[in-house]
Amino acid sequence: MFTGIIQAIGKIKSIELGSFCFQAKKSFFDEVKIGDSIAVNGVCLTTIKIDDNYFKVDISKETLRCTIFSHLGVDSLVNLEKTLRLNQGIDGHLVSGHVDGIVKVVGRSIEGKSIRFKMKTPKNLIKYITKKGSICINGVSLTVNNINDCVLDINIVPYTLKTTTLGELEINSKANLEVDIIARHIERLLYFEKNSYEIYH
Structure with a gap:
């Protein structure tokens, strides 16, 4: 989960065969390790490589289709946020990193x-x-x-x-x-409430 409070502005360093490399200030990578999730322009992505000032991710064709990544090129700027920790406050709102x-x-x-x-x-x-x-x-x-x-x-x-x-x-x-x-979950609950008779009888 994320909060929608941006922690750094990054830049696309390279794009090759579905892999994107993002550059950011060195301090952003404190406590970040391979396998962690990072929201890039609101998209939850998994880090597969980390260095002093960049990280690399794989982006699927589905993600390219549903987001603006297919419109971005090298040197494009992006918003970055690390995952929400349980001991943090929520200054924005709960964000899943799944673009609609x-x-x-x-x-x-x-x-x-x-x-x-x-x-x-x-x-x-x-x-x-x-x-x-x-x-x-x-x-x-x-x-x-x-x-x-x-x-x-x-x-x-x-x-x-x-x-x-x-x-x-x-x-x-x-x-x-x-x-x-929350709006999506309410819709789902109301759907099952409305259709519960047909489902269980």
Whole structure:
């Protein structure tokens, strides 16, 4: 599990045969070992090699299909977060690292020191998103200001712009989206509650 609070900005060092190598500051790798999970732009990936300032992962065709990794190249910047430890607090919200879909930036405007984005969301995911609820965009825990049809209104404050890659998003940029996992579990529970008679009789 993760929290959506980004711990470092990394960079794609190399891409070859489904393996991605990510570079980051040396301090990010404290207590990281081979086999650990790291969220890269919100995608939970398993480390297969670690050095002083980089780590390597394998990315499946399914992950490439469901995320923005197929759109990224060498030197692209990414958001990084190590897994949540049981003795840590949760400053963002519970994030699984399993991307649900891809959003597209359809609006971007400066508001004081902040940036307000409008992001178009896949229709099948909008039911899991609520005004003032939490979502995860490229690994960053964010609050939805408003929803109009399938377009989310999101305000990114200066601190988040400084410590993540979200400020680089422009019109037509795409980003990974994970909806609130609690909403998904509630839907599943309600489904079985509604269909329990047919299932057990």
